[in-house]
Amino acid sequence: MSKISPVIGRYVTIEVDGLEYKVFYLENGTGQPLVCQHTAGAHNHQWRGLLEDEEITANYRVIAYDLPRHGKSDPPENTEWWKEEYQLTADHFVNFIVALCDALELEDPLFMGSSFGGNVALQLALRHPDRFAGVLSVEGADYSPGFYLDWWQHPHANAAQVCASGTWDLMAPQSPEADRWKTWFYYSQGSEAFKGDLHFYSVDHDLRGRLHEIDGDKCPVVMMTGEYDYLTTPEDSARTASEIKNGSFINMPEIGHFPMSENHDRFRIHLLEALDALRSVKANA
Numbered sequence: 001m002s003k004i005s006p007v008i009g010r011y012v013t014i015e016v017d018g019l020e021y022k023v024f025y026l027e028n029g030t031g032q033p034l035v036c037q038h039t040a041g042a043h044n045h046q047w048r049g050l051l052e053d054e055e056i057t058a059n060y061r062v063i064a065y066d067l068p069r070h071g072k073s074d075p076p077e078n079t080e081w082w083k084e085e086y087q088l089t090a091d092h093f094v095n096f097i098v099a100l101c102d103a104l105e106l107e108d109p110l111f112m113g114s115s116f117g118g119n120v121a122l123q124l125a126l127r128h129p130d131r132f133a134g135v136l137s138v139e140g141a142d143y144s145p146g147f148y149l150d151w152w153q154h155p156h157a158n159a160a161q162v163c164a165s166g167t168w169d170l171m172a173p174q175s176p177e178a179d180r181w182k183t184w185f186y187y188s189q190g191s192e193a194f195k196g197d198l199h200f201y202s203v204d205h206d207l208r209g210r211l212h213e214i215d216g217d218k219c220p221v222v223m224m225t226g227e228y229d230y231l232t233t234p235e236d237s238a239r240t241a242s243e244i245k246n247g248s249f250i251n252m253p254e255i256g257h258f259p260m261s262e263n264h265d266r267f268r269i270h271l272l273e274a275l276d277a278l279r280s281v282k283a284n285a
Helices: 044-051 092-105 116-127 158-164 177-188 191-204 234-242 264-284
Strands: 008-016 019-028 033-039 058-066 110-116 134-138 221-226 248-252
Touching: 008 092, 019 044, 019 092, 033 044, 033 092, 044 058, 044 158, 044 177, 044 264, 092 110, 092 158, 092 221, 110 116, 110 264, 116 134, 116 191, 116 221, 221 234, 221 264, 234 248, 248 264
Parallel strands: 033 058, 033 110, 110 134, 134 221, 221 248
Antiparallel strands: 008 019, 019 058
């Protein structure tokens, strides 16, 4: 029997740091905006389970966008982008997210990102506590060194296969096999941007010694990490959360580095707990 999904897709044109982007995003639901950033080298399809989750979309307007150079969001429209190496920076990443939220006229949005998206969630809480009602840092930490590597785009390697296969042992064996293969497939499509994303993840993002500057009253932080994640371990995220005022940490057993796409049914249980935690902090602030 056929079924039409309630998820809809749109484009919005925004300007960030003098660059013009046509950004594609998917959305579904009503209520407080929940803005979702995919992992490095991937796209918004990772959030399909969340976008079609009736319990969550009954209370939240879930918005999952493709970062420029990913999925259906092209590189910048007004520059010869092919003449320089793509290296994502913290400044540009943060400015892009704020510009997108402004263009969509979002009031009191929550932000959730995974992996490098989890790291930028911390940057947003530090730099723009008045713009976001709270952030959920999934698989994030104050510092994630060691993954900005030349062989992600080495001419002797099949970059699509290398980037995709790098996801496999980061996922939990308990996650459904079909969903693990879908996560692998998403990464086979994003190899050109992967290394540039990791410039932010492992080089430009470093909040060591600055976590105490995050205003956890204005913008509470909840961190969530799967036990099979060896890039950002649960210990890394728990330590980071402990240094943030009102920061909290949720350990996610039997799940890995890509929780929303590798096992949404398990991830949603922890997400509902995290959303409750954010509401509790705001109510008591």
